[in-house]
Amino acid sequence: MPFTSDLRVFVGKNVVLSSAAPPTPATIETSKSTGRVTAVHHEARPKGAYADLVSEDYIDAGDLYILPGLVDAHVHLNEPGRTDWEGFYTGTRAAASGGVTTVVDMPLNSIPPTTTVAHLETKRAAAQRQCWTDVAFWGGVIPGNQEHLVPMVGAGVKGFKCFMIESGVEEFPCVTEADLEPAMEALEGTGSTLLFHAEFDDHSHVPAPDAPSDSTLYATFLASRPPAFETAAIARIIRLQALFPALRCHIVHLSAAAALPLIRSARAAGAKLTVETCFHYLCLAAADVPNGRPEFKCCPPIRGADNREALWEALADGTIDCVVSDHSPCVAELKRLDDGDIMSAWGGISTLGLGLSLLRTEARRRGFGIERVVRWTCEATAEHAGLQERKGKLAVGYDADLVLWDPDGELTCGEQITKETLNFKNKLTPYEGRTLRGRVETTVLRGRIVYDRAGDVRAGNRGTVSQGLSAG
Numbered sequence: 308m309p310f311t312s313d314l315r316v317f318v319g320k321n322v323v324l325s326s327a328a329p330p331t332p333a334t335i336e337t338s339k340s341t342g343r344v345t346a347v348h349h350e351a352r353p354k355g356a357y358a359d360l361v362s363e364d365y366i367d368a369g370d371l372y373i374l375p376g377l378v379d380a381h382v383h384l385n386e387p388g389r390t391d392w393e394g395f396y397t398g399t400r401a402a403a404s405g406g407v408t409t410v411v412d413m414p415l416n417s418i419p420p421t422t423t424v425a426h427l428e429t430k431r432a433a434a435q436r437q438c439w440t441d442v443a444f445w446g447g448v449i450p451g452n453q454e455h456l457v458p459m460v461g462a463g464v465k466g467f468k469c470f471m472i473e474s475g476v477e478e479f480p481c482v483t484e485a486d487l488e489p490a491m492e493a494l495e496g497t498g499s500t501l502l503f504h505a506e507f508d509d510h511s512h513v514p515a516p517d518a519p520s521d522s523t524l525y526a527t528f529l530a531s532r533p534p535a536f537e538t539a540a541i542a543r544i545i546r547l548q549a550l551f552p553a554l555r556c557h558i559v560h561l562s563a564a565a566a567l568p569l570i571r572s573a574r575a576a577g578a579k580l581t582v583e584t585c586f587h588y589l590c591l592a593a594a595d596v597p598n599g600r601p602e603f604k605c606c607p608p609i610r611g612a613d614n615r616e617a618l619w620e621a622l623a624d625g626t627i628d629c630v631v632s633d634h635s636p637c638v639a640e641l642k643r644l645d646d647g648d649i650m651s652a653w654g655g656i657s658t659l660g661l662g663l664s665l666l667r668t669e670a671r672r673r674g675f676g677i678e679r680v681v682r683w684t685c686e687a688t689a690e691h692a693g694l695q696e697r698k699g700k701l702a703v704g705y706d707a708d709l710v711l712w713d714p715d716g717e718l719t720c721g722e723q724i725t726k727e728t729l730n731f732k733n734k735l736t737p738y739e740g741r742t743l744r745g746r747v748e749t750t751v752l753r754g755r756i757v758y759d760r761a762g763d764v765r766a767g768n769r770g771t772v773s774q775g776l777s778a779g
């Protein structure tokens with residue numbers, strides 16, 4: 308009987324179930340009560356095969372592709388404390404509008420930062436009933452919080468971020484090796500992961516005598532955070548990791564291609580080292596950054612076009628595991644839009660909800676199929692965040708998190724006046740005015756529509772907040 312059926316079916320001609328195969332016809336059966344995938348058939352079954360179902364439970368994607376929902380493993384939602392920069396409601400809504408069904412929140416920029424179990428609970432409480440996606444949390448390692456780390460693992464954080472250079476917010480100081488060693492020792496046996504903001508100024512870098520000094524020039528900022536900061540940090544990480552080989556170490560937001568040989572040789576020697584880069588390092592280049600535009604400021608910086616292409620090669624060969632947004636917004640005043648002072652502006656780029664279209668646009672130009680994009684933004688990020696048993700692909704037992712996606716649809720990022728496609732809170736982004744190819748039409752979280760481009764986000768279909776080892 309239709310009214311008693313627990314079944315909801317998604318059917319498509321072009322379905323990417325995982326990165327293992329290019330788009331193929333498929334039928335995905337889901338349970339409305341559990342929100343999970345219950346069966347996958349490798350054919351597009353007609354409505355007649357499900358005669359009992361009411362039409363809203365038989366969703367035919369037609370010419371749209373069906374992809375797994377993205378897992379964005381690096382997002383700063385900043386609530387509580389800096390909710391005017393971004394919050395759970397607006398941030399996850401922006402995520403859902405871009406096909407992201409899970410975000411993993413960074414431990415800093417909120418007040419308090421996620422550095423104790425009590426602070427984690429404060430953040431979870433703030434997130435309740437606000438989220439359009441599933442949300443999980445990274446913890447933080449700061450000087451002096453080492454006794455809080457193992458309890459935070461027990462409370463469900465997916466790993467820990469630390470900084471090797473100042474973070475930009477005083478509540479989240481950077482660590483020295485003296486802080487790191489006990490933290491790594493404490494974490495080594497837990498199965499957790501340590502994430503490094505890998506920039507370190509060992510003062511070996513001497514600025515060129517003709518280095519620019521005008522603080523509105525992008526070149527001034529670029530010269531102030533050279534690749535040597537990243538290579539020095541990564542060399543230290545590799546050296547430290549050798550002391551704690553069972554602890555997986557992860558480099559967040561890699562920008563400098565100069566560090567790739569170090570990473571390759573450490574991995575070849577068996578180091579448990581993983582790496583992410585960001586949409587902006589793959590889609591932008593220093594020469595395209597206008598002066599006086601701090602929307603393009605992030606740390607480490609966007610470098611040259613050759614560097615960008617070397618990052619693509621490293622993605623292709625698996626040296627870089629995954630791609631994330633590092634959505635780290637702030638209010639307009641701190642971006643110094645009034646005077647364009649990039650040196651004083653907040654470092655962080657806003658991208659949440661644009662990543663799939665951005666990466667697809669650039670990947671296609673380089674000959675990569677959509678299944679590779681699924682690898683880098685769904686599967687590998689789910690693995691990195693320890694969510695790979697429920698998230699990142701469409702298979703029996705997995706959450707029914709999926710995206711109906713138009714490969715040819717145009718997405719214009721924020722027209723000057725309406726900025727209507729930018730769903731995050733502070734509508735400042737380096738992509739403003741760009742037209743991308745590939746557009747999310749509908750986002751489904753655990754079998755329920757949470758975003759529909761035509762109808763916008765539907766009230767009442769909210770995500771839930773992670774309480775434990777899965778995002779849900």
Ligand SMILES: NC(=O)NC(NC(N)=O)C(=O)[O-]
Pocket residue numbers: 383415416474475476504560604605606607633635654655656
């Ligand atoms: N305090 C921050 O949010 N920093 C972030 N800022 C960037 N990436 O510019 C980051 O992840 O390091």
Ligand SMILES: [Zn+2]
Pocket residue numbers: 504559560606
């Ligand atoms: Zn960072």
Ligand SMILES: [Zn+2]
Pocket residue numbers: 381383413633634635
């Ligand atoms: Zn970040």
